[in-house]
Amino acid sequence: MTPLSYNFAYLDEQTKRMIRRAILKAIAIPGYQVPFASREMPMPYGWGTGGVQITASLLGPDDVLKVIDQGSDDTTNAVSIRKFFAKTAGICTTTLTARATIIQTRHRIPEHPLGEHQILVFQVPIPEPLRFLEARERETRRMHALGDYGVMHVKLYEDIARHGHITTTYDYPVKVAGRYIMAPSPTPKFDNPKMNNCPALQLFGAGREKRIYAIPPYTQVVSLDFEDHPFHPDRHDGVCAWCGADDSFLDEMLTDDRGGRLFVCSDTDHCEQRCNAGHRGLQASASASSGGGNGR
Amino acid sequence: MYVAVKGGERAIDNAHTLLAHARRGDPQVPEITVAQISQQLTLAVDRVMTEGSLYDRELAALAIKQARGDLIEAIFLVRAFRATLPRFGASIPIDTSRIEIRRRISATFKDLPGGQVLGPTFDYTHRLLDPGLATGAPLPDPSTARAGCEPMPRLTDLLAQDELIERSPPENPGARVGDLTREPLEFPAGRDVRLQNLTRGDEGFLLGLGYSTQRGYGRNHPFAAEIRLGDVEVEFFAEEVGFPVPLGRLTVTECDMVNQFRGSATEPPQFTRGYGLTFGHCERKAVAIALVDRALRTRELGEEAMAPAQDEEFVLSHSDNVQASGFVEHLKLPHYVDFQAELGLVRQMRAQAAAPALREATP
Amino acid sequence: MDAEAPLLIADRLTKTYGQRRGCHDVSFSLYEGELLAVVGESGSGKTTLLQCLSTQLVPTSGRVLYRMRDGRTCDLAALSEAERRFLFRTDWGYVHQDPALGLRLSVSAGANVGERLMAIGARHYGHIRRTAAHWLERVEIDKQRIDDRPEFYSGGMRQRLQIARNLVTGPRLIFMDEPTSGLDASVQARLLDLIRRLVYGLRLAAIVVTHDLAVARLLSQRMMVMKDGEVIECGLSDQVLDDPQRPYTQLLVSSILTP
DSSP: OOOOOOBTTBSOHHHHHHHHHHHHHHHHSTTOOEEOOOOOOSSOTTSSHHHHHHHHHHOOTTOEEEEEETTBSSSHHHHHHHHHHHHHHOOEEESOGGGOSEEEEESOOOSSOOOTTOEEEEEOSOOOTTTTTOOOHHHHHHHHHHTOOHHHHHHHHHHHHHHSSOOOOBSOOEEETTTEEEOOOSOBGGGHHHHTTOSSEEEEEETTTTEEEEEOTTOOEEEOOBTTBOOOOOOOSSOOTTTOOSSSOEEEEEOSTTSOEEEEESOHHHHHHHHHTTOOOTTOOTTTTOOOOEEO | OOOOOOOHHHHHHHHHHHHHHHHHOOTTSOOOOHHHHHHHSHHHHHHHHHHHTOOOHHHHHHHHHHTTTOHHHHHHHHHHHHTTSOOOOOOOOOOGGGOEEEEEEOSSOSOOTTOOBOOSOSTTOOOOOOTHHHHTOOOOOOOOOOOOOOOOOOHHHHHHHTTOBOOOOOOOTTSOOOOTTTSOOOSSOOHHHHHHHHHHSOHHHHHHHHHHHHTTSSOOOOEEEEEEEEEEEEEEEETTTTEEEEEEEEEEEEEEEEEEEEOOSSSOOEEEEEEEEEETTOHHHHHHHHHHHHHTTTTTTTOOOOSGGGOHHHHHHHOOHHHHHHHHHGGGSOOHHHHHHHHHHHHHHHHHHHOGGGSOOOO | OOTTSOSEEEEEEEEEETTEEEEEEEEEEEOTTOEEEEEOOTTSSHHHHHHHHTTSSOOSEEEEEEEOTTSOEEEGGGSOHHHHHHHHHHTEEEEOSSHHHHSOTTSOHHHHHHHHHHHTTOOOHHHHHHHHHHHHHHTTOOGGGGGSOGGGSOHHHHHHHHHHHHHTTOOSEEEEESTTTTSOHHHHHHHHHHHHHHHHHTTOEEEEEESOHHHHHHHOSEEEEEETTEEEEEEEHHHHHHSOOSHHHHHHHHTOOOO
16 A cells, blocks of 8 residues: 655645635634534544644644643643644644644633734534524524524523523633624633633634634624623632632642542643742642743 | 643553554464455445445455454544545446346345345354354355346336336436535435435444334335345546546445335325445445435425434434544543533532522522 | 504415315405404314414415504515514414423423513513513413423413413414313313403404314404315304304304303
């Protein structure tokens, strides 16, 4: 068999062109899910193929790529995707949010504010915010086309009637540019405000479901709520044990079997930069040191 | 003191090395070859080609070896490879009436022109484990005879001559055919895309759905009119030379199902059809496809769609095992951030339940 | 802008299924505040007619004209799907024979009634809830049950909830398909009484399909009798019921069991 060789960033140019056209259409219609012909990628559907296809279509040789999963650069899937692009595109990779031009993320938005020169690519499992209220694709497409979103607010009303408040804690639905209701991907609701009026371009890729959508820079993004039950970006009431941050999203770590717990920043780069700048929490970690990681 | 977990990259590299060793197994045992898989695990190769949508026995066999025998993993490998291949066009539709028959049976008539040809089938074997296979006992030669030149017309064509079965849609060779691998699936789906989806779909899933129609979930009274297995030529119309050029031969299995008759305002009753086609000898799959194809025609035939097998969105959205396994298995990925958000809420609600005065009252 | 013009006009409405007739050549005008009963046995075409009038079925021929809130009279077939859906959410109601079809059984009564309000932009939970409670009271459902799901309601209660859900946006026209069939006689009587009070109290126009002449007598001012897809007799309900002209109508009337 002949040895196989791949194009820059794996995808062939025709496919990249097709995806870029879908991206442009998505940017032109903020929050609207554009169907696209997702390709089979070398990683399974459900493991970031949508995000990978967007990133592959946008990467150029001078780009610097950061990949995070649950806010961390070192989780296995983030590592796997970063290595994939290092191998197929040979571009610089980084863990420093501020240095990246493209950031591919699963389930978190970086704490560090993004700039106009950056693109944030989200991995999306279920792009349809109405999916669990209406299983049928034909019906949800019609609902979006007609702006028929009553059923979404029925769900929120029901939460308040039953529990006293809205019970969605992640993948919290938003209205984009006053028109389309959108699923932000399973980021915690804490991250929702970051999407509003963001200087960076935000792109959302669902490979298995074959949809791309976008929030152009400086676009209004509003979390759904009621006037008398306004949206609130919840966070655990505590500080990071390592860097002392009291305003970042915290991960809970179980340290022993007697109820011992530690809360630390979910965004590992954010935590590391704070530690490097001298901030300390109550249990500054021995391993918070190695500086920004660049590498091929 | 708690130390942060790092070293995900090294862990992955080590896992891959370990996997390669697990794949090899005991080094004392001879390594399995791609040729052995292709020749002796033929039906596995056939399935991987059919659901991988790529006709290449050697590649499919390699994928099975690389996947350690996990066929869905092998199908994934083949699909991912297929996605990188350049395309130069579509072939002329294969003519299954010209299949070089190795097997041809019909359940609807005891005898028919061309006869019943059993071929290499498990159908009438007794399922008794054969230890002889473990030692490799010599095989008797198969019996031979002169190939008959009696024509083998398709049974459905014979029924159509008497107008007993609905007409096939008129031939339209220039018509655009949808391509599921190039366009996202949209509903309602045309029959071309539907059949592609079912052919690529997981055999187990389709088998279960086909089975359900026989047990009353959308019954359509199926009869196996004809099942054919054999080789057929694939041709490509080359503009440069102006005539069809043969590309090679495929082994295919075709199933024609005859189903519940129905009349309409303009037509007296006729039988309706279901159809299935697979690469290699995936016979069970071809029959299952035909059953589900017919079930999904309820809308087109004016029948009430009440059962899961008749629900187009349900069937076509969940038939792809590469997509399904990807999403099912993605649950193994870290979800601790979303879980953290849920934990927060549950704790909050429990705290509220313990302090009822704080509960937000409703008018 | 003629408030005395008809609210709804059916013009030679016909629906056929191949050889089979759904309804044939039906014409009438309906005025604001008027309740028209369409009476017939099953297979008479009355439900087909209702579905054509409410744009759920596309007629084979004929038109349906409706006077919108701004006074324009429009051919409903000319409206876009968005305009039709908006009509359905605001100006019209449709009460299904089986309330399960017209309700969301798995969400609370309050959410069921509040949904239309939320669909047209209501965003204050407290107001939505108060409005829902108000309508539950008007259809004589204990407002303590506002958070209960209708899957736990009786048939009669579900039907009343369906009516509340339809009335919350102040529609001008209600379609009802056998609103009381399948219910106990006493439950029926109460429900009919409620419907009559609500419809007349709110000056609603309504088209009620029923096989039950007693329902027609109780609710409607005018009625049409259908058989095999045709309107065979129509007129003031009292007149038709007291002095039926056609043999079929006479047969129907004579078979009412009088208490």
